[in-house]
Amino acid sequence: MKHTITFQPDQVSIRVDKGTNLLDAALGAGVHINASCGGQGVCGKCRVIIEAGEVDSEKTENISQEEYEQGWRQACKTSVLSDCTVQIPVESRGLKRVVAQKLDMGKSDRKISALQTIPLAEGWDLNPVTMKVPVQLTPPTLKDNASDLTRLATALKRQHHIENMSVDIRCLRTLPQILRTGEWSVTATLAAAQGLGAVSSSQDKDRPSKLVRLEPGDTSGQNLGLVLDIGTTTVCAELLDLKTGKVMAEAAEYNKQAQCGEDVITRIVYAQKPEGEKNLQSLVVSSVNQVIDEILEQTGSSKRSIAYIASAGNTTMTHLLLGLETRYIREAPYVPAASFMPLVWASEVGIDVPDCVELFSFPSVASYVGGDIVAGILGSGVFQKKALTLYMDIGTNGEIVLGNRDWLACAACSMGPAFEGGGIKHGMRADQGAIEGFHINPVSLEPMIITVGRKKARGICGSGLISVLAELLSACVIDRNGKFVRDLSSDRVRPGRFGMEYVLAWAEDSGTGHDIVITEVDIENLIRAKGALFAGCLTLLESLSLSFSDLDRVIIAGAFGRYINIEKGKRIGLFPDIPVEKFHFLGNGSLLGSRLLCLSRGMLGDIEGIAKMMTHIELSDNSSFMDKYMGALFLPHTEAGFFPDVIKHLDANCQLIHNERKTS
């Protein structure tokens, strides 16, 4: 159910879902409300008056009883229940005059939820990669004393049409006891009969027929799958109920390998040291075990219920997880040990799950286009549709795929981890307290910040960094070189150890007890990152004689948190200046693809098809890429022609703001 919220005195309206938080609604509408504590309700700066309509709101300490009766509320603690008219008093706006409409800082913004717009692959059915079936055996007699295993195989064939059952030796070791404990009524977990080939993952599209676990009684209701995204910076996991297809829990942790180097190159260098590879393997496994523990704690599920793990990551991460040599990934001509990985037992690489849990690794395309991209292309269905699609995965590296159901080309550009918060002074993952929404009053320079979980700010996540950079630019706090404008009359802009910086949250409003800032060095890193991605997209398009205007769709994947703001991404030159309707936000594409495989083993063939179909275009020895990269080190770009709408907006805003600043 949708309601219209009208913000006064700007007279700006937005249609939102019933129950939407008022601060979120204002940010969505481009209406500035001062907000320092991230939405926790403690700073008391976001006071508004509900003039009409029904809201659900806590009375907080920052509102007196008298004010409460007059309609005063804290926006961050208020959700809308009907059409509303909301008055924002001057002290909450920090602007005396009505400027929002003219500044064009809101309304047309399109914020995409990862959960609402997933352009899923089609044609899959719920047919999980591991099966768990109850089975009843006839007890043996002297006249019928076939072996336990033969007896079980016969029953599985009769009761579940499972042909040619095979068995893992470790499972076989438990068989006689479990059959008798269960009084000949047991539950069999069946997995893929064999590993993947060297050049193929499709050898096992048939029904699972390898017995990997046996439990007494009927436990077939508990069949869980785990999906892992092994990122250079972050390890994410989801726990899936393979019976229903539901995601039961999710968790993320920093990849502990970060202590050995921030990006894949430094990790590969580290791996050459004595014990280096072994250490890196242990560190990533330790991170994986940590997310598994968190997920199980959330759901109260037992490790024993996990029957399958699907993992995707970039090529280096996948190699390090499996203990493979990475050296030649880094040295020209950039050759990985393998693209298609064999199935292994998760416990063999150190993952703390029971024996006989298969670990599937998504195949990679090249040294810098990994299984996470193959998984994303699988999950997003790019390979199934006619629409010409640009798929961008923004992680520690930027990977881009261009194509449709007929062809796929890909490239990797070294963005660095900036948009994951790496190399950013207060960068962080989209965890509790991460600034994800940001607006700035262009005159007072007071911020409006919304954090993940509505906690006091602890740092800035990917989508927050896009917002901060775009808003600082729109509000003429930084110039198009990414440098802070001089002579701004606010103590929030100040010199710091890493050049000038802007204080997003003062120590007393922050969750860390320290000022949360963004520095000029942070901004340089962000510009280099977005410049590399843009140059990569452009090079890939041009190498196929295409341009941005030919694109039917742009799919953005990455760990940005729940939302991404396309307009703001365009404003800083991260995304191309094409209609927002063409954009889709996938969230973590790697997890999405892994999830799809777990639920629908028929996708194995598609995975192989994608990995084999994708043509890799090497940017590292492409001189045109370097030229394009240099041109993109500007906000949004040195060539105005690439971003006509953005430039127009920025020019108009700038004029207005300078006037405002003079008059205020």
Place this chain on the structure above:
Amino acid sequence: MKHTITFQPDQVSIRVDKGTNLLDAALGAGVHINASCGGQGVCGKCRVIIEAGEVDSEKTENISQEEYEQGWRQACKTSVLSDCTVQIPVESRGLKRVVAQKLDMGKSDRKISALQTIPLAEGWDLNPVTMKVPVQLTPPTLKDNASDLTRLATALKRQHHIENMSVDIRCLRTLPQILRTGEWSVTATLAAAQGLGAVSSSQDKDRPSKLVRLEPGDTSGQNLGLVLDIGTTTVCAELLDLKTGKVMAEAAEYNKQAQCGEDVITRIVYAQKPEGEKNLQSLVVSSVNQVIDEILEQTGSSKRSIAYIASAGNTTMTHLLLGLETRYIREAPYVPAASFMPLVWASEVGIDVPDCVELFSFPSVASYVGGDIVAGILGSGVFQKKALTLYMDIGTNGEIVLGNRDWLACAACSMGPAFEGGGIKHGMRADQGAIEGFHINPVSLEPMIITVGRKKARGICGSGLISVLAELLSACVIDRNGKFVRDLSSDRVRPGRFGMEYVLAWAEDSGTGHDIVITEVDIENLIRAKGALFAGCLTLLESLSLSFSDLDRVIIAGAFGRYINIEKGKRIGLFPDIPVEKFHFLGNGSLLGSRLLCLSRGMLGDIEGIAKMMTHIELSDNSSFMDKYMGALFLPHTEAGFFPDVIKHLDANCQLIHNERKTS
């Protein structure tokens, strides 16, 4: 080339191969020559005179120069080079009169060599279970930077037509380094792509396609297979050159599990103790590792050249080797954990070979009819021929198979380890110093003993026990109850700790420094063992409405050493009284079948067929078996009708001997 040897004064002739040892020839001809030291040449009792013909003979200390010139030689140190006439002087015969012909103790004896009469399976070709192929790769370039594994798979496909190559993760870990060490010229070892099913071993009849080892350069000339026979008492191994099919070396060791119990039942009981199963597993693996070390030492081969291990054993041994629960093998209704075993890595169960060496276990039929029998039926080709065959495997247990290419039935009878030397005071394996040939002078009771390796006697092996028992019976030293005849005038027959005993070798002639004897208790054990086997055969035949006379062939398998004497086996009631021409001696049938599989992977389908085709007949609850067993506890049998020829011979001999003893 054959020569005729005529022994005087008995005028007994035998045709033997050129180079045959004179003592062997005499034993074969049933001619007694005193011989105490087993053929080592030190006792000096086997002096003979070469009257005509050419021989090759060392002059020993026991022959003076003058004697040597007159034609005196030691029989044990002489081999024949032409037709010969050999005079045996009275002091070497111990008999004054000529009795050999009348006693009918020789001539018709048929001694079968394991190496000469193997009735091999047909229709196999040299197509080993693992392949080793040299492969040349094109080094990668920026334009062709596919992964190392993809590059290798492509080259294997082009150069060796290997499709769908898969890889083990441990092998993959070594891949990048080995490709570069070998400068893109390497040797790939390819094994079966997947393990066996629960109910089938034929899933992998195609070409090997799983990469399990990679070596720099061309090492394809060294492709070795190891075959193991895991017996309750003895662990035997052979090293095979898979390129040529040749057996390079063999070794045997006692199964160290013996310290936990002599037969499978006591081992299963032991396995129920805390750590019991684990201890048994470690002990058998330690025995396996010992035979492997011996074999490698013999050939100077490297462990790294072993690419495959095929193992066969009885059901309990196979379970214990793989670490499977044995408890329900012993408890009615006698159910093993599995009949078809999954392929495992040999190193996983503790066998000290490199990673990624597959360990194949022959499938079993029932709790007491194991993979060793399936291997024997495979190797002997029983399943391929029209001839109705009785297959007997005489080990710690007796297993019998009856049938032909159309049907197979099997049963197991608990013989105990007597014919393997277990429970026999001086029983031993057919190792150096084991008495394998035996003859006794029925009057002087002086023995003629021939040992394995012509060493001083250290004990008696299986074929020796058959000889000793048969000769003692023929020479009226023991009666048909197996008891020593009283009032024999020889210090070789004496009371001992285990009843009466016969001294085969005095301490000074023995290799142990102690008297080597056979006791009445030993003889009781042997009678019980042969009784169980005979009763089993009879029960199996009768359950199919057949009798011994219906048999076209009898195949005898077992670790008897190089030879087995069929007549003597018949004389004690171990083998049925049917024409000797129908008998074949296979030696170790288990090793033979394993060897065949290693050399010809096409046999996998046959193995499955045999295991599935064989109907198991349970003797443990068969009252008719028990009756037959009681009847067989006699030499040769209580019912004379089963052994008409033997009885006739014994009766005739007995009369003659008693007369001889009176006159001498």
